[in-house]
Amino acid sequence: PASTKENNCLNAAKACNLNDTCKKYRSAYINPCTSRVSASEICNKRKCHKALRHFFDKVPTKYSYGMLFCSCPAGDQTACAERRRQTIVPICSYEDKDKPNCLSLQNACKTNYICRSRLADFISSCQPEVRSISGCLRESYADCLLSYSGLIGTVMTPNYVRSLGISLSPWCDCSSSGNSKPECQRFAELFTNNRCLRNAIQAFGNGTDVGVWQPQPPI
Amino acid sequence: RGGPGRGQGCALKQIHLNVTDLGLGYRSSEEMIFRYCSGPCRKSQTNYDKILYNLANNRKLPPKDTPSQACCRPTAFDDDLSFLDDNLVYHTVRKHSARKCGCV
Numbered sequence: 001p002a003s004t005k006e007n008n009c010l011n012a013a014k015a016c017n018l019n020d021t022c023k024k025y026r027s028a029y030i031n032p033c034t035s036r037v038s039a040s041e042i043c044n045k046r047k048c049h050k051a052l053r054h055f056f057d058k059v060p061t062k063y064s065y066g067m068l069f070c071s072c073p074a075g076d077q078t079a080c081a082e083r084r085r086q087t088i089v090p091i092c093s094y095e096d097k098d099k100p101n102c103l104s105l106q107n108a109c110k111t112n113y114i115c116r117s118r119l120a121d122f123i124s125s126c127q128p129e130v131r132s133i134s135g136c137l138r139e140s141y142a143d144c145l146l147s148y149s150g151l152i153g154t155v156m157t158p159n160y161v162r163s164l165g166i167s168l169s170p171w172c173d174c175s176s177s178g179n180s181k182p183e184c185q186r187f188a189e190l191f192t193n194n195r196c197l198r199n200a201i202q203a204f205g206n207g208t209d210v211g212v213w214q215p216q217p218p219i
Numbered sequence: 220r221g222g223p224g225r226g227q228g229c230a231l232k233q234i235h236l237n238v239t240d241l242g243l244g245y246r247s248s249e250e251m252i253f254r255y256c257s258g259p260c261r262k263s264q265t266n267y268d269k270i271l272y273n274l275a276n277n278r279k280l281p282p283k284d285t286p287s288q289a290c291c292r293p294t295a296f297d298d299d300l301s302f303l304d305d306n307l308v309y310h311t312v313r314k315h316s317a318r319k320c321g322c323v
Binding site for chain 1: 235248249250251252298299300301302303307309311
């Protein structure tokens with residue numbers, strides 16, 4: 001049962017379905033991401049990813065970010081935060097039977113040109129910087145959010161982790177890293193513990209950074 | 220609006236609804252625009268419609284046959300609608316809302 005108090009993630013979904021473009025591209029990814037293709041496969045992941053990339057490419061960020069980066073009160077773990085986590089239909093686009101090592105996933109990403117360029121863009125646009133007030137080396141929340149949302153629909157698709165606050169990760173971890181454990185953790189922390197990315201998402205959710213509402217040209 | 224037998228009066232209208240208002244059994248707090256066709260179709264009658272009307276009035280048709288006159292109906296449907304229900308399950312409904320209307 002949904003709570004009756006203000007739910008930014010629900011309001012963003014309402015706004016999307018009242019806009020013809022957002023409604024069309026939302027349904028265009030939810031359909032392949034929720035359609036079972038065989039007894040063993042819950043969906044066609046390739047089609048789901050492609051439709052998700054279209055959604056973030058074609059829909060104005062006012063609507064797409066509204067759903068992906070909506071802000072939820074700290075106490076709300078169901079109606080708001082879980083709805084936000086469900087935005088990308090994680091059961092199809094995110095979760096998998098096994099969880100690979102993050103460096104293996106990074107190598108898989110590098111073999112695909114879309115994933116390779118979008119990951120490079122994310123690493124440069126969301127680079128944290130301790131001495132900067134924004135928390136970002138490049139000082140642009142809009143660029144960071146654009147590069148993060150650009151990863152959705154690649155093998156590096158990130159999502160919110162079920163826990164308190166804003167915690168993000170691709171579907172991988174650093175178990176069985178051997179000698180590469182520090183390198184793996186440095187990579188994983190670009191998602192899980194990135195002040196630049198977290199600040200950018202919070203600024204959008206609180207409406208404090210108006211710059212991110214302007215659509216940016218793709219890089 | 221075009222469509223077969225473009226009827227003056229037959230037009231696309233819209234209302235803002237909650238998904239639950241559709242009465243399809245979904246419990247969701249999400250909202251949507253529902254578009255429907257409404258209006259008279261008298262001016263768009265074809266010879267077929269006129270003949271049927273005359274035959275019915277002159278009792279030339281079998282007594283229990285009353286074929287329908289032209290009516291204002293969707294000739295194309297809106298894009299699919301997807302939403303998350305209150306139990307956080309996604310649903311997609313098709314052919315739920317009109318895009319174009321015509322007297323058919």
